[in-house]
Amino acid sequence: MSERTESPERMDGPTMPAKPATIYDVAQAAGVSHQTVSRFLKGFQGIRPETRERVVQALDELGYRPNLTARSLKSGRSHRIGALTHEISHVGPSRIVEGASAAAREAGYVLDIVSLDARNPRAIEESLGIITQHDLAGVLALASTDEMTAAFETAEFRVPAYVAVEADDAVDDPRSRLSRIGLPALVDHLAGLGHRRFVHIAGPANWSASRNRLRAYEATVTEHGLQSVAVLHGDWSARSGYHAIADLAELPDATAFIAANDQMALGAMLALKERGRRTPDDVSVVGIDDIPEAEFFDPPLTTLRNDFESQGRAAVAELLSRIERTEPRRLVTPLPQLIVRRSSGPAPTR
Structure with a gap:
């Protein structure tokens, strides 16, 4: 009985993983230079909207992920940001974190999110101690309550840090x-x-x-x-x-x-x-x-x-300016918009 052989096309077994996409692959797919892709990933704003849209589409289609380990070895610094937040179940804080995460990713950083229990001061101190022991480029502290603001403002960070908090409006101060x-x-x-x-x-x-x-x-x-x-x-x-x-x-x-x-x-x-x-x-x-x-x-x-996402993006831009020692990028934040639906109607006549 002769031994049966199969052609390579019919052989079953594990396949080699596809080679990760590079910025050159992204540039080719988007029809732009690799320098343009690099500028986009670093958060440069002077890119035409139509070009930016093509780059974003190519990044998504190719599943591009920056090689942060190689970049860190080459530059000698980390590209990880520690994000401290709380009350993540609420809409505002969760959407601010989403915006911050997207902005960090676009700039070539990874956001490590740590949700703290604002009601437990000891847990706050322990979490701050743990996160500052990691190799981080910076710390983004997203505060909503008085307790969290006080904890962040008295914490000693060993890396550049930015405490993002909504200031209290006062009569003589610029209001939100x-x-x-x-x-x-x-x-x-x-x-x-x-x-x-x-x-x-x-x-x-x-x-x-x-x-x-x-x-x-x-x-x-x-x-x-x-x-x-x-x-x-x-x-x-x-x-x-x-x-x-x-x-x-x-x-x-x-x-x-x-x-x-x-x-x-x-x-x-x-x-x-x-x-x-x-x-x-x-x-x-x-x-x-x-x-x-x-x-x-x-x-x-x-x-x-x-627009909570813009608040998160603005916070990351401020932190990155401290990490990279550059002028913070001025982001255009949409104005609050009145959305009229059917829950409001004419006052009843008495």
């Missing part, structure tokens, strides 16, 4: 865009529908973002000659927005409810419905952030669109 543009647009919209009596559902007091939104709400209502009937409090969750309304002994005499974020607006709408108030026939309910689910609420939610 949300305070100057966003909240006034939201109140203007409701006032234009005939609403004169308002309720605000605020976020937790230890968040600077919550305090800024409350200050902006109070200032705008006062400037328009309107009346704030009540300020209720939640913790950003839909459950807390629900209980802010459901647990009241008596509903405030108001026709417009402004929640400090979309989730609390969702909970508030359900509680108002259970107490016999229809949205938007009897009351208008609006939120802030424009989360992906906001347009699918019942009714779809009127809200302010915030």
Whole structure:
């Protein structure tokens, strides 16, 4: 019996992994020079939009990944950034991290994300101690609460670091865009529908973002000659927005409810419905952030669109300027945008 042989095309067995794509492969696929690809990966902004789009498409199609180990050996420095964050389950912090991660990757860095427990000071200190022992190019500390800001500001980092925190708006200081543009647009919209009596559902007091939104709400209502009937409090969750309304002994005499974020607006709408108030026939309910689910609420939610990803990108740009000792890139951050949907309507006539 003769031995059977198979042609190479029919042989089964493990295949050799494909050779990783290089910047030369990306350049060829995009129809640009390898210098252009290199400039893009380093975060250079002076690239035409159509060229940038072709490079991004080629990077995605070829699955290009920078060889950070080789780059680190060649340059003698790390290309890893330690990102310290917390409350990652909340929309704002999670989307800021997404923007930071994308910006780091585009600049040729890897973002190592460490989520801290803001309620456990010892855990915060241990995490800070662990991450600073690694070979890092820098540390990005993303703070939202007073406790985390204090922990980051007193920490001793052995590498360049940047603490990104939303500063508290003050009367004499430049106010945030949300305070100057966003909240006034939201109140203007409701006032234009005939609403004169308002309720605000605020976020937790230890968040600077919550305090800024409350200050902006109070200032705008006062400037328009309107009346704030009540300020209720939640913790950003839909459950807390629900209980802010459901647990009241008596509903405030108001026709417009402004929640400090979309989730609390969702909970508030359900509680108002259970107490016999229809949205938007009897009351208008609006939120802030424009989360992906906001347009699918019942009714779809009127809200302010915030660009959290740009905040993450701006934080990485600031840190990279400290790591690479260059001037920080000035990024264009979109303004807060009023998104009108069906949860806001004309104030009912009395």
